[in-house]
Amino acid sequence: AQSVTQPDIHITVSEGASLELRCNYSYGATPYLFWYVQSPGQGLQLLLKYFSGDTLVQGIKGFEAEFKRSQSSFNLRKPSVHWSDAAEYFCAVNTGTASKLTFGTGTRLQVTL
């Protein structure tokens, strides 16, 4: 069965610093991979997705993610974090033919000024 691991429960970075959020997945074939962001009390907003092709994916709000098959990873990055980026970030996997998304447990990002 597919699964997603986000090893970091909570990360704190200073505004303007770079950010990398880790995501590892377990699935036999190439999955469809997603990153979502959730602000307190809100639903989920899609940041970016990977289906195939170029392994470096650009998303909204200046985020990017890189798919590394050899490491079963799909880490999210941003070169310079803004205070408004403070939120919960979820990595998710879908096989493309199944109907469900499997989410990780999330990483809470705190940004200090």
Add this chain to the structure above:
Amino acid sequence: ETGVTQSPTHLIKTRGQQVTLRCSSQSGHNTVSWYQQALGQGPQFIFQYYREEENGRGNFPPRFSGLQFPNYSSELNVNALELDDSALYLCASSFGVANYGYTFGSGTRLTVV
């Protein structure tokens, strides 16, 4: 273009009662999926509806049921509420059953006392 709207936003119910949550899908979307997000956890897939039929179900008991209407809106019904049903319930819509990226609503916060 309207997004996904859910109602109500908050709800308090007593253990053993029944509850109905509602979701209007984004314009142009014909598939609705429901997720349960317990506090501090990632969303868990409940089920998906496509063309008014259930099209995939997660590991939830039969007291969780749903409907999809001809206008693609959907309801989630939960019978015999338990304390552990307290969670944020998220509705997501998409076009077709293959997941190329859902649009999520802001959710309904259900508290069972």
